[in-house]
Amino acid sequence: MRIPMIAGNWKMNTTATEAERLVLEMLERLDRIEGVEKVLCPPFVSLVAISMMLQNSSIQLGAQNMYFEAKGAYTGEISPLMLSELCEFVILGHSERRWYFGETDEIVNKKVGAALTNKLKPILCVGERLEENEAGKTDEVVNRQVRAGLKDIEPVREFVIAYEPVWAIGTGKAASGKQAAVTIEFIRDVVGKLWNRSTAQDLRILYGGSVTSANIVEFLSRPEIDGALVGGASLKAEEFVGIVEKTAEIKKRAK
Numbered sequence: 252m253r254i255p256m257i258a259g260n261w262k263m264n265t266t267a268t269e270a271e272r273l274v275l276e277m278l279e280r281l282d283r284i285e286g287v288e289k290v291l292c293p294p295f296v297s298l299v300a301i302s303m304m305l306q307n308s309s310i311q312l313g314a315q316n317m318y319f320e321a322k323g324a325y326t327g328e329i330s331p332l333m334l335s336e337l338c339e340f341v342i343l344g345h346s347e348r349r350w351y352f353g354e355t356d357e358i359v360n361k362k363v364g365a366a367l368t369n370k371l372k373p374i375l376c377v378g379e380r381l382e383e384n385e386a387g388k389t390d391e392v393v394n395r396q397v398r399a400g401l402k403d404i405e406p407v408r409e410f411v412i413a414y415e416p417v418w419a420i421g422t423g424k425a426a427s428g429k430q431a432a433v434t435i436e437f438i439r440d441v442v443g444k445l446w447n448r449s450t451a452q453d454l455r456i457l458y459g460g461s462v463t464s465a466n467i468v469e470f471l472s473r474p475e476i477d478g479a480l481v482g483g484a485s486l487k488a489e490e491f492v493g494i495v496e497k498t499a500e501i502k503k504r505a506k
């Protein structure tokens with residue numbers, strides 16, 4: 252049985268002060284929810300403060316990106332070694348990194364390797380753009396992104412993949428539960444062929460793209476979908492706690 256996971260990707264939002272306030276607003280309620288892995292991914296500048304706030308809690312911390320070298324003359328970059336003291340997870344290959352910052356499949360693959368070497372658990376994001384979706388190329392795109400992201404990587408059970416169709420991110424137009432489940436099942440199949448079936452069965456594969464407390468049930472009631480990577484709704488304490496509470500209820504009922 253895979254433990255469901257809800258991760259909040261705050262993206263480039265919240266000052267350090269706002270980030271601490273947001274954590275304080277949700278900490279107690281979030282901490283009490285059982286049966287769901289809860290992960291917050293605030294901006295880099297808040298990681299130290301928030302890692303202290305989350306000590307002795309059941310909430311884990313993730314970063315939103317990193318460079319693939321451990322240290323050196325790479326002005327402005329943050330390394331996996333630095334993150335390894337602060338967080339458990341790191342989001343890699345988010346579509347905003349791919350499309351705004353030119354991250355290629357090769358770069359994403361190097362980052363995946365570097366994260367694992369440094370004991371960070373990657374949340375690898377894949378997903379097709381609108382024109383690719385409309386051209387019926389969803390499977391082709393995610394197949395390429397998954398295979399390239401996992402190239403030369405040994406099977407690891409503690410690996411998370413997030414299927415985030417680019418057209419659903421920040422648009423309020425979420426995929427349907429069925430669409431998400433079909434592609435997630437396809438991704439699990441790709442991983443099964445690349446690694447092995449048993450590891451693929453253990454991986455958490457999340458859906459991301461306009462998830463709210465109002466539509467989370469549609470996704471999480473599907474056995475293929477193991478959780479969500481939440482953007483906008485993770486910046487509102489009430490919404491995010493609501494998403495996690497509903498996830499706990501649905502997955503408990505499904506057991």
Ligand code: 13P
Pocket residue numbers: 260345415419420421422423459460461462480481482483484
């Ligand atoms: P939204 O939930 O704001 O659509 O963002 C999804 C996302 O990109 C999470 O990584």
